[in-house]
Structure formats: structure tokens, C-alpha cells
Amino acid sequence: MATIGDVARAAGVSVSTVSYVLSGKRTISGPTRDRVQRAIAELGYRPHAGARALASSRSNVIALMVPFRPGINVQIIMQFVGGVVTTAREHDHDVLVLTQDDAQGIDRVAASSTADALIVMDIESDDARLPALRALALPSILIGVPDDTTGLSCVDLDFAGAGRLAVRELAGHGHRRLVLVGASQDRLDHRANYAVRMRQGVLEQAAAAGVEAAVVPAEPTFSGGAAALDAVLAANPGTTGLVVHNEAALGGLLARAAERGLRVPDDLSIVAVSPAELAAALPVPVSIIEVPGERIGRIAVEMVMARLSGEELAETRLVSPAFTDHGSVTAPAGAPAPAPGAVRP
Amino acid sequence: MATIGDVARAAGVSVSTVSYVLSGKRTISGPTRDRVQRAIAELGYRPHAGARALASSRSNVIALMVPFRPGINVQIIMQFVGGVVTTAREHDHDVLVLTQDDAQGIDRVAASSTADALIVMDIESDDARLPALRALALPSILIGVPDDTTGLSCVDLDFAGAGRLAVRELAGHGHRRLVLVGASQDRLDHRANYAVRMRQGVLEQAAAAGVEAAVVPAEPTFSGGAAALDAVLAANPGTTGLVVHNEAALGGLLARAAERGLRVPDDLSIVAVSPAELAAALPVPVSIIEVPGERIGRIAVEMVMARLSGEELAETRLVSPAFTDHGSVTAPAGAPAPAPGAVRP
DNA sequence: GACCGTTGTCGAATCGCTTCGATCGTACGT
DNA sequence: ACGTACGATCGAAGCGATTCGACAACGGTC
Numbered sequence: 247m248a249t250i251g252d253v254a255r256a257a258g259v260s261v262s263t264v265s266y267v268l269s270g271k272r273t274i275s276g277p278t279r280d281r282v283q284r285a286i287a288e289l290g291y292r293p294h295a296g297a298r299a300l301a302s303s304r305s306n307v308i309a310l311m312v313p314f315r316p317g318i319n320v321q322i323i324m325q326f327v328g329g330v331v332t333t334a335r336e337h338d339h340d341v342l343v344l345t346q347d348d349a350q351g352i353d354r355v356a357a358s359s360t361a362d363a364l365i366v367m368d369i370e371s372d373d374a375r376l377p378a379l380r381a382l383a384l385p386s387i388l389i390g391v392p393d394d395t396t397g398l399s400c401v402d403l404d405f406a407g408a409g410r411l412a413v414r415e416l417a418g419h420g421h422r423r424l425v426l427v428g429a430s431q432d433r434l435d436h437r438a439n440y441a442v443r444m445r446q447g448v449l450e451q452a453a454a455a456g457v458e459a460a461v462v463p464a465e466p467t468f469s470g471g472a473a474a475l476d477a478v479l480a481a482n483p484g485t486t487g488l489v490v491h492n493e494a495a496l497g498g499l500l501a502r503a504a505e506r507g508l509r510v511p512d513d514l515s516i517v518a519v520s521p522a523e524l525a526a527a528l529p530v531p532v533s534i535i536e537v538p539g540e541r542i543g544r545i546a547v548e549m550v551m552a553r554l555s556g557e558e559l560a561e562t563r564l565v566s567p568a569f570t571d572h573g574s575v576t577a578p579a580g581a582p583a584p585a586p587g588a589v590r591p
Numbered sequence: 592m593a594t595i596g597d598v599a600r601a602a603g604v605s606v607s608t609v610s611y612v613l614s615g616k617r618t619i620s621g622p623t624r625d626r627v628q629r630a631i632a633e634l635g636y637r638p639h640a641g642a643r644a645l646a647s648s649r650s651n652v653i654a655l656m657v658p659f660r661p662g663i664n665v666q667i668i669m670q671f672v673g674g675v676v677t678t679a680r681e682h683d684h685d686v687l688v689l690t691q692d693d694a695q696g697i698d699r700v701a702a703s704s705t706a707d708a709l710i711v712m713d714i715e716s717d718d719a720r721l722p723a724l725r726a727l728a729l730p731s732i733l734i735g736v737p738d739d740t741t742g743l744s745c746v747d748l749d750f751a752g753a754g755r756l757a758v759r760e761l762a763g764h765g766h767r768r769l770v771l772v773g774a775s776q777d778r779l780d781h782r783a784n785y786a787v788r789m790r791q792g793v794l795e796q797a798a799a800a801g802v803e804a805a806v807v808p809a810e811p812t813f814s815g816g817a818a819a820l821d822a823v824l825a826a827n828p829g830t831t832g833l834v835v836h837n838e839a840a841l842g843g844l845l846a847r848a849a850e851r852g853l854r855v856p857d858d859l860s861i862v863a864v865s866p867a868e869l870a871a872a873l874p875v876p877v878s879i880i881e882v883p884g885e886r887i888g889r890i891a892v893e894m895v896m897a898r899l900s901g902e903e904l905a906e907t908r909l910v911s912p913a914f915t916d917h918g919s920v921t922a923p924a925g926a927p928a929p930a931p932g933a934v935r936p
Numbered sequence: 937g938a939c940c941g942t943t944g945t946c947g948a949a950t951c952g953c954t955t956c957g958a959t960c961g962t963a964c965g966t
Numbered sequence: 967a968c969g970t971a972c973g974a975t976c977g978a979a980g981c982g983a984t985t986c987g988a989c990a991a992c993g994g995t996c
Contacts, residue, residue, distance in 0.1 A: 247702060249982055260946045265984060272985095275944060292702035296650060297982035299641030300951045307687070314673035316868065320665045328659035331688050340705065341688045342652070343676050357592060357637035360685065467871035494872060497842060501874055523661065526812035527839060529846055594952055605976045610954060617955095620974060642952035645981050 248289040256285035268293065299359065306339050308550055309361035313346040313368040317430075317466055319493055321521045322539040323367070326389065329543020330365060337551050356384050363550045365389065369400070371437040385553035387546045390439050395562050399553065401545050404564035405440045405519075408535045409447025411567050412489040412517040415533075417455040420577045421487035421515060424452060424459045425478045427499065428491050430470070431463045444491050444519065458482075464495040471498025479506075486578035491519040500529055515575040522570070531572035538565060593634040601630035613638070644704065653679050653895055654706035656689040656696065658713040662775075662811055664838055666866045667884040668712070671734070674888020675710060682896050701729050708895040710734065714745070716782040730898035732891045735784050740907050744898065746890050749909035750785045750864075753880045754792020756912050757834040757862040760878075762800040765922045766832035766860060769797060769804045770823045772844065773836050775815070776808045789836050789864065803827075809840040816843025824851075831923035835877075836864040845874055860920040867915070876917035883910060 254261045259278060266272040267282040274282075285291075299305040310330055312323060331341045342361055344351040346368065352375065355361045362384065366375060369390030379386045380397050388400045409426070416424055426448045428434075429441035445461050452459030460482050464474035474495055478485055490496050496518055500510065508514045510530050518524065518534045525531060545563060552558035599606045604623060611617040612627040619627075630636075644650040655675055657668065676686045687706055689696040691713065697720065700706045707729065711720060714735030724731045725742050733745045754771070761769055771793045773779075774786035790806050797804030805827050809819035819840055823830055835841050841863055845855065853859045855875050863869065863879045870876060890908060897903035 247704070250984095251982080261983080262947075262985075263945060266945090269984080272945090273943065278944075290702065292699065294645065294982050295703040295705040296641040296644030297951090298984080300639065300645050300953085301982075301984040303951075303984095305641060310688075312672075312676075314669065314676070320669045324659065324665045324669060327657075327688070328690070331657075331659070331690050335690070335693060340700075343655075343672070343686045343688055345673070345676050345680070348680060354637065355685075357635065358640040359592070360640040468873055469871075497872060498874070501846070526814075527842060528813055529843070595954095596952080606953080607955075607977075608975060611975090614954080617975090618973065623974080639952050641983095642981090643954080645983080646952075646954040648954095648981075 247294070248291040250291070250293065252289055253282065253285045253291050256289060257282045303359065305359060305362050307342050307361045308334050308339050308547065309342045309344055309351075309355045309364045311344040311346060311348075311351065311364065311366045315346065317494075318368070319466075319521075321493065321523060322537055325521060325539025326367065326543040329540035330547055331543075332540075333544045333547035337547065339547075352378050352382065356382055362554060363387070365546050365550065369439060371439045371442055385550060387549050387553075389542060389546060391443070391562060391564070392439060395560075397560055398562075399549055399560045400562040401542055401549065402440065402564060403537050403542065404567055405443040406447035406450070407564070408519050408567035409444045409449075409489070410451035411447075411569055412519065412535055413448050413451035413455060413457070413459065415517055415569055415575055416487035416489070416515055417452070417457045419487075419515065419575055422457045422578075423482060423485045424448070424457060424487040424489065425482055425485050426459065426461045426489045426491065427464050427471075427474050427478065427495065428461055429463060430465050430492070434463060441491070448489055460485075464492045464499070466492055466494035468495075468498035468501070471495030471500075472502035473498075475499045475502045475506075486513070487515045487517075487575075489517050489519070493518070493520040493524050496520070496524070496532070497528060500532075504529070511574045511576040512579060515578065517569070517575060519567075525572065531574060533572045533574045534570050535567045536570060541565060592639070593636040595636070595638065597634055598627065598630045598636050601634060602627045648704065650704060650707050651684050652687050652706045653684050653892065654687045654689055654696075654700045654709045656691060656693075656709065656711045658691040660691065662839075663713070664811075664866075666838065666868060667882055670866060670884025671712065671888040674885035675892055676888075677885075678889045678892035682892065684892075697723050697727065701727055707899060708732070710891050710895065714784060716784045716787055730895060732894050732898075734887060734891060736788070736907060736909075737784060740905075742905055743907075744894055744905045745907040746887055746894060747785065747909060748882050748887065749912055750788040751792035751795070752909070753864050753912035754789045754794075754834070755796035756792075756914055757864065757880055758793055758796035758800060758802070758804065760862055760914055760920055761832035761834070761860055762797070762802045764832075764860065764920055767802045767923075768827060768830045769793070769802060769832040769834065770827055770830050771804065771806045771834045771836065772809050772816075772819050772823065772840065773806055774808060775810050775837070779808060786836070793834060805830075809837045809844070811837055811839035813840075813843035813846070816840030816845075817847035818843075820844045820847040820851075831858070832860045832862075832920075834862050834864070838863070838865040838869050841865070841869070841877070842873060845877075849874070856919045856921040857924060860923065862914070862920060864912075870917065876919060878917045878919045879915050880912045881915060886910060 250261050250264050254264045264282050267274050267279050334341050364384055364386040367389045369388045369392055371393045373392055390402050391400045433441050462474055462477050464470045516532050518532045522536045595606050595609050599609045609627050612619050612624050679686050709729055709731040712734040714733045716738045718737050735747050736745045778786050807819055807822050809815045861877055863877045867881045
């Protein structure tokens, strides 16, 4: 491999001149710049990443901690990772993957100057990694919002807002009895923050709109969804509107609804909170509030870059939820059609 | 951050001694070693990754090229990535993620000594990246087997074997008319090697066993699966055995079967080729031939390590398929029960 | 014409580690 | 008692970049 010295020789300039052409940190005359760039192209020169990192104390790498725990929503994780990697490249950075259970991963990557910044996914309300992250010299961005965000940068979908939006959507169509089919008991026990916030948003808005709302957990499986629907109908007869925040259970839930002779949306209106792609995997179209994985990934990287250039302090950013109508929400049978505009009370 | 010099001073030895304690490349006496290690622990010293890479021309990083194209089977990708990352850590390496469409990614990572080796997923029979990979100075491992493997290291499930195994399983139970519901037309057009090899295995074994076999492509969606079943029954009446190599379509296919009053396995025996976890997402248990994503990831990394230590030349490794019975294969209605042992003719 | 501020370029120090050759004891064989 | 090995350690030379201070050349000012 050619080194910067080879380039300098080929262009008839000094090493430092080549470096300045590359970084643009000092003015170099047009002709010299051209000669250097020609030499670079001819030799196919690329700066040695390690040497650059050593001299500049910048690795141009972002570490990304990804959960590989089974049962996790893989779809959204991949979208997110895709967003991070793509955006990082746009800023001339690469992405290093760490696993959730690589306990020393954070420390190792930071102490060895392997990465310039850290993005951590799947944050729980009271995440065990928070102390380590707060103590970190590197900027870190969390996906998810813990209880105490002081000194931390976070991004996520506004799940509370999504819960409210879903309820507004249903209540606006005249539904009075709603149920949130949410995360599994396991996730709730782990205090997955999205589940907590979602529930809170749903209950809050239901109270505000004067409609009933209950919460039923569901295992993230086909049979979990079926069981959840049974549980909903057993415990909350008269339920006409469902908010489903559990992609894996949705298929089973819809199948059981069909078995029981309930039609969507005629007998049961449904809003799902999930990645947009899920639709393709379902027997009937379902209106959704999208969890914009890729977009959140983009934002996370942009926050990293802002922090690296010293522009920005820690902040929390919540992406506004948006409702996409696929026709799975209508007025419940026997209810008066809602007045126009009533959908957004 | 502490440097190796700080450690040396704290331990009262020279810098090189510390280095040798760390690498074990020269003998160091017990007492000295202890003192050095104590100093390392006390200072929380970690070698600077860049400096190490510069001096040793080893980055301890493996680059992994991941497809983020929509419609891909995310489940298996994640399993695979998990296997790679976990195994890499066991060998003290980190993993850098490249996207499929980062055309210069391979070159960049190689020329800048960012990574020591490259793992490339989702290889097509005649993949556009093959020339670049062959020309590469770094060892590279392909997931998937192109037409021409000279000079390349590949690993994958033995899809041809999986096809044969599926057919043996069905034919052994007495099925005479089989259909492979395979990859989408789009994937076939791209000559995805797994789809090609799968089809070949199925047809080969069907011929050998003297049973009929047809191939029907399916879009990787719920409705694609439903449509595929309709197509199967329209074009191949009397089909009693299905091999489904298209996870995303399986749900729709099963739903349509139920709609048409076909019961699994009584009217229709099914073998799916898919990751093991899929089962949770289906309404009925389906026997599968597992695509062992994590295991393939492990093997890929182990091949990388072997290549890096110069032990091994390029080779292709195919993982043997295994059948996991979940009861979705029985003798077709009206057929004589197969003789015991006939399942593996 | 002496002085000064730019502009463009260079040389050398530096980043933190690995590794090769040299050195210094000490134990061993004879 | 002497040469020889060998084990343990050190010093110094890189590895390939970045970056700072120095400085020559040049045009403009008084």
C-alpha cells in the first residue's frame, strides 16, 4: 500500500502538504493541489486508518450496541441499524457493532479509542448501563428514554404521543371501550421504556376523552396474540377498539378474531404500532402508527455528529408519531357516525 | 488515558517489557509479569487501538457486509450477524458493518487497513463483487456459494441437500406429487444462489425417488403465500406435499389452506426451510429444515481466523441440513402407511 | 527601498505501540 | 575456573499519519 510519503514524492511536495490537501486545514495553491490529487489517484492512496487515528485521536468509527436477545423485534432493529450505518457513511464514519451482553464493550471501545462515539439501543427505564454511559468520556446517544435523562442524549419515537394518537383515532370514530394489547409481561418486568410510555399515553388520552381503556400484555408469538384476544374479550366484553403494540402477536390476534367471527374493521377496529413493513405479513390491511426505525437511526447519527463537533449538549429528541390509514378503523357497529372533524377532538 | 509508558513506569520496567507481557511473545519472569499486570489493572490501561494497528499492521477488526435491501429475510440476517459478532469477540476481534450498496466499501476498508478480513453476505451466483473479492489482499469469506468458487472461501447451508432431504421426507411418507414453493421471481432473476440450489436439490431427489415435483415462486408476503397456494393447486392438482422455502409467504399460504378447507398435515404435508424461530409466528406447528444462521456466522468467523493465522487455504463449507419434526408431515390420505424405515429410502 | 503582512510550503516533533538486536547475569558442562 | 547458552530485560527504530512553528517569496505601504 502506498503511504503519504509515496504520494508526496510522486507529487514533488512534502508530506505535510499532502496532509493539508487532504484535510483542507491550510490553504494550498491550485496547481500544487492538483498535482497532489493526481498522485493520490494514480497510486490509489488511502490514509492508513490506524495511523490517522493515532495522530489525530479520531477513529472515525461509531460503536453501536445492538440487542441480539431472541424474541426481540428484529425488523425494527435492522431498520435502525441500516439507518445508522448509511448515515454514518455520509459523514465519513464507519460503524462497529457491539452486543448487548458484551458488558465491557462500552469500556473497551472507549478506553482503546476504537470509537469516537457510542449509540446504545434498547434502553430500559432504569438501565444497568446508564452509570457507565454517564461516566463515559465519549459522546453517547441512547435509543429509548430512561427515567432519568440528566446528562444523556436520547432519541425515540414519542410512544406516549403514539398512544394518545391511537386513542384519539379510535375515540374520534366513536369507540368507547378500548384495549391496548401491549408488550409481553417479560418486557414490562424489565421496564422496557417504550412499553411503559405507550401504556401511559393510552391511559392518559382515554381518561381525557372519557372512554374506557384497559391494558393486556401479549407474548410476542402467534399463539400469544390469539390468547391475548381471548383475554381481551373475556375481561373486557364490549371492546370495539384495539391498539396493538406487539408486532409478533398481531398475526395470531387477527387469526383468532377471524375464527371468532369478528371482522376488521366492522366488529373490531385496530391500530397497530409497528414498522411500516409489517403490513405485508398480515391477512388484512391494518392502519398503523409507524415506528420509524431508519429515521431514528439517522437522527441518532446526526446527534452524534453534532456532539463530536461540539455544537450540541445532551438533549432528548422524540419523533412525532403519524397515523397511516389502511382502513382498519371505522365507527363501531350501531354508533352514530362521528361528526366530520371529530376524529381530532 | 494511560499509555504503555505509564504502565512501564508504574511497574518499574521498560515499555517493551510491558508489550511482551501483553502479547506473550517473549518469556517474562513470573515476578515481573505480576508487577506489570498489577500496574495495568491499577491504571485501567488499554492499548490504543490505532497505535496497535499501526505498529502491528493488524486492526483486530472484521468487516461484515450486510444486505439492508427491503424484503430480505431479516430474521436470518440478524441471527447471522449475532453469530459473527459473538464469535469474533471470542477471538478478540470487533466487527465493522458495511452496507451492500457501499460499492467502494470493500476497497476502502482494505486499502486503509481498517479491517483484517471481510465477510460478505447474500452472495449471488454471479455476484458483481466477486472480482473485487478475488483481487483483495485480505482474506474474505462469502456467505453463499457462487458459480465459480476458485480462490474463494464460502460457507452456507447445503441448500441442495436441504431440498433433497425435504423431498426424501415427503416421498418417504408416500407423497407422490410435491411442489416447492420457493423464492420470489425477483430473487430468481437475481440468481440468488440459495434459491437455485434449493430447486436443484428438490428436482434431483424427486427424479431419483420417482415422484413428481414442480416449482412455484412466491412473493415474500402474506398475500404472496396465499396466491402461491392457489397457483400450486391450480397448476398441480393432486399435490399433497409442499416444501416451502419462503418464510414470509408461509403465513399466508397456511391461512389460504385453512380457508380452502385443507388441513395440515391431513390434507397437505408441509416442510419449511427457515430459521427455527419462525415456528412461533405460525398458526400451526410446521416441521422445518433449519437455516442455522448463527452457526453459519460462527463458522465464517472461524474460517476467517484460520485464514488469518495462515493455516488454511480457500475452501467451501456446506452445513448439513437437519430435519426437525413438528408433525406437519404424515402419509397422504388414502395412501398405505409407509413401511418403518421407509422415510430414508 | 526598507518594512510588513499574506500566502504557500516545509521540517520536525508527536501520537502509542511492536519488534529486533543487544546486553547482562546466571547456571551449566567440562 | 572458563567459555557457552540461555533466560530476562532494555533501548531504539520504525509504523503512517497530523500539526505546529518557521520561513521564503511576494505584493503593498509609506
